[in-house]
Amino acid sequence: MRTLAVLASGNGTNFEALALAARRGELGGRVALLLCDRPEAPVIERARRLEIECVQPPTGRFRTRIEDEAPWLEELRRRGIEVLLLAGFMRRLHQTLLGAYPDAILNIHPSLLPAFPGLDAVAQALAHGVRVTGCTVHLVDADLDAGPIVAQEAVEVRDGDSESALAARIHEVERRLYPRAVRRFLTEPWRREGRRIVFGASRIEAGHA
Numbered sequence: 027m028r029t030l031a032v033l034a035s036g037n038g039t040n041f042e043a044l045a046l047a048a049r050r051g052e053l054g055g056r057v058a059l060l061l062c063d064r065p066e067a068p069v070i071e072r073a074r075r076l077e078i079e080c081v082q083p084p085t086g087r088f089r090t091r092i093e094d095e096a097p098w099l100e101e102l103r104r105r106g107i108e109v110l111l112l113a114g115f116m117r118r119l120h121q122t123l124l125g126a127y128p129d130a131i132l133n134i135h136p137s138l139l140p141a142f143p144g145l146d147a148v149a150q151a152l153a154h155g156v157r158v159t160g161c162t163v164h165l166v167d168a169d170l171d172a173g174p175i176v177a178q179e180a181v182e183v184r185d186g187d188s189e190s191a192l193a194a195r196i197h198e199v200e201r202r203l204y205p206r207a208v209r210r211f212l213t214e215p216w217r218r219e220g221r222r223i224v225f226g227a228s229r230i231e232a233g234h235a
């Protein structure tokens with residue numbers, strides 16, 4: 027059973043879905059820690075209710091990154107965290123954390139990447155006029171919302187949709203998709219082929235050499 031930490035900045039519905047799935051034994055890991063960068067974020071109260079430890083290491087002077095990731099890494103190492111799950115964490119990670127967790131950081135993003143990376147993905151999709159959007163679970167690397175894709179699910183854009191109505195339907199799908207994608211990522215064999223993540227034992231491992 028792997029030891030997981032969630033990093034979140036906001037409401038925390040994905041955090042809660044992950045933590046509840048873990049509690050039901052459906053995540054393939056144990057959510058041992060929440061790391062939060064905003065003292066007023068509702069996700070903190072959710073962690074308290076679920077009796078999951080929450081820490082808020084210093085973020086430094088910048089809004090979109092952690093100035094010094096070393097204290098964050100220290101908190102993770104101290105608890106033996108093996109995999110990081112970003113769930114509405116609104117800062118980009120850099121070398122200290124990315125280097126410590128190669129192929130072990132997942133993120134959920136509210137669009138069908140590579141469409142609409144970055145902030146306000148739902149508003150971007152509406153403004154562009156797409157008929158289908160959705161959400162993506164992907165590995166995190168140094169580029170913004172660009173790592174290899176683990177899972178995606180489509181959500182139809184309806185005529186007359188408001189941003190909040192569309193976002194609510196995407197959030198509903200996210201809460202289902204993210205725990206399933208994490209479980210698959212943690213419990214099934216997978217390998218990279220170029221940008222692709224391929225699940226399943228390779229032919230050699232499966233005895234078909």
Ligand code: GAR
Nearest residue numbers: 036037038039040041114134135136
């Ligand atoms: C989710 O929709 C997630 O996809 C998005 O923030 C929301 C967090 O909701 N993440 C990003 O936009 C990352 N670029 P939550 O706090 O209720 O889980």
